[in-house]
Amino acid sequence: MKTVLNEQQLAITIKRLGHQILENHVNLENTVLIGIQPRGIFVSDQIVQEIRQLVPPVLVKYGKLDITFYRDDVRTSLHAPNHTDIPFSIENKNVVIIDDVLWTGRTIRAALDALLDFGRPAKVELCILIDRRFSRQLPIQADYVGKSIDSIISQKVKVFWKERDGKEEVVLM
Amino acid sequence: MQLSVKHLLGIRDLTHQDIQLILDTATEFKEVLQRPIKKVPSLRDVTIVNLFYENSTRTRISFELAEKRLSADTINFTASGSSVSKGETLLDTVNNILSMKVDMVVMRHSASGAPHFLAKHIPAAIINAGDGINEHPTQGLLDAFSMRERLGKLEGLKVAIIGDIMHSRVAMSNIYLLKKMGAEIMVAGPPTLIPKYIQEAFDVRVEYNLRKALEWCDVANVLRIQLERQNQVLFSSLREYSLAYGINKQLLDSLNKEVVIMHPGPINRGVELDSDAADSKQSIILNQVENGVAVRMAALYLLSGGRGSMN
Numbered sequence: 238m239k240t241v242l243n244e245q246q247l248a249i250t251i252k253r254l255g256h257q258i259l260e261n262h263v264n265l266e267n268t269v270l271i272g273i274q275p276r277g278i279f280v281s282d283q284i285v286q287e288i289r290q291l292v293p294p295v296l297v298k299y300g301k302l303d304i305t306f307y308r309d310d311v312r313t314s315l316h317a318p319n320h321t322d323i324p325f326s327i328e329n330k331n332v333v334i335i336d337d338v339l340w341t342g343r344t345i346r347a348a349l350d351a352l353l354d355f356g357r358p359a360k361v362e363l364c365i366l367i368d369r370r371f372s373r374q375l376p377i378q379a380d381y382v383g384k385s386i387d388s389i390i391s392q393k394v395k396v397f398w399k400e401r402d403g404k405e406e407v408v409l410m
Numbered sequence: 411m412q413l414s415v416k417h418l419l420g421i422r423d424l425t426h427q428d429i430q431l432i433l434d435t436a437t438e439f440k441e442v443l444q445r446p447i448k449k450v451p452s453l454r455d456v457t458i459v460n461l462f463y464e465n466s467t468r469t470r471i472s473f474e475l476a477e478k479r480l481s482a483d484t485i486n487f488t489a490s491g492s493s494v495s496k497g498e499t500l501l502d503t504v505n506n507i508l509s510m511k512v513d514m515v516v517m518r519h520s521a522s523g524a525p526h527f528l529a530k531h532i533p534a535a536i537i538n539a540g541d542g543i544n545e546h547p548t549q550g551l552l553d554a555f556s557m558r559e560r561l562g563k564l565e566g567l568k569v570a571i572i573g574d575i576m577h578s579r580v581a582m583s584n585i586y587l588l589k590k591m592g593a594e595i596m597v598a599g600p601p602t603l604i605p606k607y608i609q610e611a612f613d614v615r616v617e618y619n620l621r622k623a624l625e626w627c628d629v630a631n632v633l634r635i636q637l638e639r640q641n642q643v644l645f646s647s648l649r650e651y652s653l654a655y656g657i658n659k660q661l662l663d664s665l666n667k668e669v670v671i672m673h674p675g676p677i678n679r680g681v682e683l684d685s686d687a688a689d690s691k692q693s694i695i696l697n698q699v700e701n702g703v704a705v706r707m708a709a710l711y712l713l714s715g716g717r718g719s720m721n
Contacts, residue, residue, distance in 0.1 A: 306450035315715030
């Protein structure tokens with residue numbers, strides 16, 4: 238087991254991602270942030286919290302998206318859905334999708350499909366905490382990357398969060 | 411994460427976890443139904459036949475809508491106007507339909523146990539949409555979903571099922587389900603419409619006085635007097651039934667609390683339920699109909715799982 242990000246590095250990375258998103262979306266009026274259920278929510282919660290400290294909190298529109306019904310492996314295995322909560326329109330908005338680990342790209346493919354059922358966004362960007370390079374099965378890349386790592390398919394990236402696991406750390410297993 | 415059953419034949423066969431899973435999944439489908447595009451691609455490659463050997467408005471439309479919202483292909487079959495009138499057997503009809511590559515069967519039949527018989531003989535997943543006087547599982551589930559939505563929980567809830575218990579598959583599914591989820595149940599109605607040993611068999615309360623039943627319960631699930639299933643006279647007239655067991659606003663207002671009113675539909679207005687009660691704020695009858703689609707989506711989705719890969 239190898240530590241990819243320790244608690245301090247993780248905090249700094251989250252802070253940087255928040256700043257980078259804000260840098261590209263100075264006027265947050267037309268921007269919405271969407272975390273991917275279930276694990277992306279831990280990252281997006283923290284990034285949103287970070288951004289809300291930098292600008293008036295009411296400007297930050299934040300939703301949660303579950304992709305279970307859009308998965309491409311529904312034939313072989315069934316998953317229980319999580320809660321989707323997008324209490325605003327995404328029509329003509331700049332959408333930043335936030336997830337924890339970008340691996341095969343299949344989750345993001347499903348998320349793009351799911352997103353389009355809520356309207357037609359002007360632009361969609363992707364923010365990822367850990368990018369597992371060279372393991373993509375679909376042509377999908379992130380716009381904001383916390384950290385890129387090289388890994389082989391049998392390895393696992395695990396992200397621990399304080400609220401859930403009692404510690405904050407990213408490890409490669 | 412999977413149901414313990416391959417078919418949804420009755421609530422009787424489900425576990426507490428199964429019911430919980432269906433209700434929780436339905437909550438998420440209800441959110442899907444609020445979106446600008448109320449459709450998900452989950453069952454894009456599934457073909458479902460709706461086999462209705464008995465009349466239905468709500469259930470058939472609700473199932474069909476649920477299937478379409480899940481992107482399944484649907485075929486509708488009604489017994490009247492089909493080869494059933496030429497004498498084709500149930501099994502022959504279904505096998506012929508299945509040979510056209512159908513994956514799931516939603517079935518309503520006037521004979522109790524018809525879907526159970528089918529489940530033994532065909533490979534497709536079967537959902538019971540009401541069989542005779544046995545069960546109507548998706549109605550039981552949507553009733554429970556609506557109660558949970560309105561009152562926050564099922565455990566410890568006091569539910570009175572009022573009316574024709576004897577001929578009601580809705581009552582059976584409600585009793586099985588609420589029992590498994592830890593609610594308290596009372597059946598109320600005239601003695602002739604309440605099965606003799608129901609108290610011992612299901613451990614439910616029995617009450618013959620409507621006012622006492624309403625005073626006890628949090629939720630009153632009012633059943634329809636099923637005129638088509640009354641081949642013997644079990645009460646003297648509809649008017650008399652209505653006088654003793656009809657619920658109206660005046661009666662509800664005279665109670666010291668607000669009882670939630672439910673009805674599986676179609677209502678015989680002025681018989682078991684007066685219009686002023688059916689259309690009041692206490693009534694969640696239309697919510698039941700709305701929730702029906704989400705609950706049926708959940709059942710279809712969860713039963714479709716593990717169909718195997720494309721090759």
